[in-house]
Amino acid sequence: MTKLEEHPTVAALKRRFPAAAAAAPLSTAWLRQLCLDCGADDVGFVSLDRPDIAGERASILKAFPATKSLIALVCRMNREPIRSPARSVANLEFHHTGDHVNDVAREIVRRLEAEGIRAMNAAVGFPMEMNGFPGKIWVVSHKPVAVAAGLGQMGIHRNVIHPKFGNFILLGTILLAAELDSESRPIDYNPCLSCKLCVAACPVGAIKPDGRFDPSACLTHNYREFMNGFTDWVEQIADSPSALAYRHRVTDQETASMWQSLSFGANYKAAYCLAVCPAGEEVIAPFLADRAEFVAEMVKPLQQKEETIYVVPHSDAEEYVARKFPHKTAKRVNGVRPSSIAGFLSGMHIVFQAGQAKGLSAVYHFTFTGAETMQATITIRDETLTVQSGLIGSPNCSVTADAATWLGFLRKEKSIVWAILRRKVRVKGRLSLLNAFGKCFPSTTALTRYW
Ligand code: B12
Numbered sequence: 001m002t003k004l005e006e007h008p009t010v011a012a013l014k015r016r017f018p019a020a021a022a023a024a025p026l027s028t029a030w031l032r033q034l035c036l037d038c039g040a041d042d043v044g045f046v047s048l049d050r051p052d053i054a055g056e057r058a059s060i061l062k063a064f065p066a067t068k069s070l071i072a073l074v075c076r077m078n079r080e081p082i083r084s085p086a087r088s089v090a091n092l093e094f095h096h097t098g099d100h101v102n103d104v105a106r107e108i109v110r111r112l113e114a115e116g117i118r119a120m121n122a123a124v125g126f127p128m129e130m131n132g133f134p135g136k137i138w139v140v141s142h143k144p145v146a147v148a149a150g151l152g153q154m155g156i157h158r159n160v161i162h163p164k165f166g167n168f169i170l171l172g173t174i175l176l177a178a179e180l181d182s183e184s185r186p187i188d189y190n191p192c193l194s195c196k197l198c199v200a201a202c203p204v205g206a207i208k209p210d211g212r213f214d215p216s217a218c219l220t221h222n223y224r225e226f227m228n229g230f231t232d233w234v235e236q237i238a239d240s241p242s243a244l245a246y247r248h249r250v251t252d253q254e255t256a257s258m259w260q261s262l263s264f265g266a267n268y269k270a271a272y273c274l275a276v277c278p279a280g281e282e283v284i285a286p287f288l289a290d291r292a293e294f295v296a297e298m299v300k301p302l303q304q305k306e307e308t309i310y311v312v313p314h315s316d317a318e319e320y321v322a323r324k325f326p327h328k329t330a331k332r333v334n335g336v337r338p339s340s341i342a343g344f345l346s347g348m349h350i351v352f353q354a355g356q357a358k359g360l361s362a363v364y365h366f367t368f369t370g371a372e373t374m375q376a377t378i379t380i381r382d383e384t385l386t387v388q389s390g391l392i393g394s395p396n397c398s399v400t401a402d403a404a405t406w407l408g409f410l411r412k413e414k415s416i417v418w419a420i421l422r423r424k425v426r427v428k429g430r431l432s433l434l435n436a437f438g439k440c441f442p443s444t445t446a447l448t449r450y451w
């Protein structure tokens with residue numbers, strides 16, 4: 001019998017793909033040209049071992065265990081459509097550039113496969129791994145990869161700003177089962193100008209002047225027609241006893257908008273942070289020429305736009321809209337809710353409302369029993385949140401809860417009063433402290449509704 005290496009198919013393969021057969025590092029000069037030929041506007045390369053992308057390793061290897069290195073891609077968006085107050089125009093640009101990044105990445109993978117090089121492209125955005133929602137549902141975080149690959153730095157608004165194209169870009173990542181002959185390094189300055197126009201333009205105050213970010217404020221409004229916004233809409237239908245009752249909850253415009261998202265791809269409600277950013281060599285000229293004029297033309301129309309803004313009741317965003325944008329209509333909706341105790345603990349930083357934590361300084365011990373046994377120490381001090389596993393230090397308030405009951409309460413399926421009366425939840429310490437804790441997480445706890 002012929003040995004496998006001498007088999008005619010294997011011999012032919014070795015002749016056709018000498019680089020793959022020799023497992024030689026791939027030339028990044030060759031790869032770069034391939035990516036540009038496929039339609040990328042810029043590209044960079046990173047080895048999977050790089051410490052600056054260590055947080056990405058596990059999920060990348062889970063999706064494609066052979067990964068050794070990454071290609072980071074940038075595709076440009078047309079600026080004026082993104083800046084327009086007409087969101088249909090901006091969404092068309094987001095959708096088309098998103099599809100373009102996916103097409104470019106797919107074509108690169110196709111050509112690599114034809115050369116005998118194994119590669120996989122991760123989605124630009126959706127589809128994602130929804131069974132993990134509301135946790136990390138994406139296979140790879142494109143932003144840290146792009147930063148490590150020298151394609152830009154994150155601005156105050158937490159989007160990557162390319163030194164030339166500014167933030168008018170979408171990102172893609174290709175996972176490669178090959179070593180590279182060289183790597184890119186991060187750029188040594190941040191193109192962000194700290195002008196804070198993104199802070200001023202965001203309708204929900206998600207971007208704080210010090211660079212902190214309130215993901216749940218953005219998720220609740222901007223993503224109203226995605227994931228949990230869609231779930232909430234379905235529940236509005238389910239809870240409505242009649243068409244007339246439904247109409248009192250959801251306007252005709254909102255129903256039509258949901259139909260539009262379902263038919264043509266889910267639409268973002270804002271993205272004003274990207275729209276107003278003047279950073280980047282090719283973008284900055286009008287801002288430098290006349291800052292006041294730039295603000296009047298790019299920022300004011302978005303600030304002045306009369307529109308519905310989706311907020312969680314008692315959230316920082318609700319207060320922000322009332323204070324900064326009284327001409328916009330804040331509409332109360334349900335926020336994101338956890339599906340497990342582990343998810344509740346890991347997702348706390350997403351839903352934490354720093355503004356509601358003003359004046360609170362306390363350590364909480366949580367002990368969960370039953371279906372999920374877990375202990376955690378949660379510290380809220382100076383408007384910041386720390387979540388640690390285990391019981392650490394001496395608490396001001398301790399909660400021992402049956403995991404399923406606590407989850408039911410977070411998901412607004414069970415009453416906390418009922419749970420306490422049946423000793424499914426036991427609290428040691430002042431109840432006012434637990435109430436203050438609940439106010440910091442209005443999206444999931446709704447404690448204020450019960451106490
Ligand atoms: C999750 C996500 C979001 C979340 C969180 C945003 C964030 N800052 O991470 C939400 C829903 C709020 C969001 C909004 C938007 N996003 Co987005 N989003 C992503 C996604 C899927 C992962 C982001 C990521 O890597 N985060 C991890 C680290 C790197 O981000 P971070 O800022 O340091 O940390 C925050 C998050 O980790 C967050 N977080 C952690 N776990 C979870 C879980 C959930 C459910 C949520 C909501 C947040 C969250 O908390 C941290 C604190 O701020 C990527 C696509 C991808 N696969 O990479 C696109 C991506 C980052 N988004 C993008 C865009 C364009 C937007 C929007 C403009 C959408 C729009 N068109 O309106 C807004 C801008 C909001 C903003 N100023 O950041 C682009 C950014 C392009 C660029 N130039 O950098 C990306 C890269 C998509 C792409 N392929 O181009 N997005």
Ligand code: SF4
Pocket residue numbers: 155156157158191192193194195196197198199273276277278279
């Ligand atoms: S708008 Fe200004 S502060 Fe915000 S990211 Fe762009 S340059 Fe930085």
